[in-house]
Amino acid sequence: MFYYLDGTVTEILPNLAVIDCGGVGYACKTTNNTLAALKKGQRGKLYTYLNVGEGIFELYGFAAQNELNSFKLLLGVSGVGPKAALAILSAATPESLAMAIVTEDAKTLTAAPGIGKKIAQRIILELKDKMARETAGGLDFSGGKGAPAPALFTNKATEAAQALAVLGYSSQEVSMALKGVDVENLPLEDIIRQSLKKMVK
Structure with a gap:
């Protein structure tokens, strides 16, 4: 429904940013990393995710596309809801989250409030399995060099x-x-x- 919002940042609150687009203020739940990239009174652009359910209509916004991608991936893990995904991405950047998955570093994930060892291990297991499927077809990393890579x-x-x-x-x-x-x-x-x-x- 919404791909992104581009307007004036009118409010910055804990885990919430309000973007004025044409006179309408959109309240977006977000991460500490995104809040740090915004300035009240200045123009801001957030890539959005709309969470709709029974009695739920919540808009989430992220300053970078890869943070939104990470948020969606975390939501795909069983037992991880929007609140937990935001907590993780407030404690870790998308890059450090990716590194934590690759290196099986549960400590990076448990640094987020409310994320215990069990859920951290499930995130690593499920997303690492997803990564393995993504790269199973083999990729060309040679950069055009003729010699085989070491x-x-x-x-x-x-x-x-x-x-x-x-x-x-x-x-x-x-x-x-x-x-x-x-x-x-x-x-x-x-x-x-x-x-x-x-x-x-």
């Missing part, structure tokens, strides 16, 4: 691809983003960051 290159590229899949990018988008990135020498987090920069250009 094992380190392949392993790091695969881990980076899995992390990017967590953020909702397709196999084709991931393959294009990783081409030309120095996956052999950069730390995994830097590989992911550089790839994301290429995708948002």
Whole structure:
């Protein structure tokens, strides 16, 4: 129903931003990361998710598309609702969430209020399985080089691809983003960051 809202930021409250679009104020539940990117009285753009259910009509907004993608992926995990997903994405960026999934780092997830070890392990298990399916078809990470990639290159590229899949990018988008990135020498987090920069250009 709503893809994004683009207007003036009229209110910034805990976990809530109000965007005025043509005289109508839309209250969007959101994360600390998105709130930090907004300034009251200035223009703001939020990618939205509408949660509709029995007696429920809630709008969620995110400053970046990959944060919205991460939110939707978390909602796909059994036992994770919007409140828990917001808590996780307030404590972790989409990049650090992806890293936590790849490295099976439950501590990053349990840093969020209300997220216990059991739910953190379920998130890692279910999303890692989803990542494995996303990258099962194999991707071309060679960047056009003729020589076969060494094992380190392949392993790091695969881990980076899995992390990017967590953020909702397709196999084709991931393959294009990783081409030309120095996956052999950069730390995994830097590989992911550089790839994301290429995708948002």
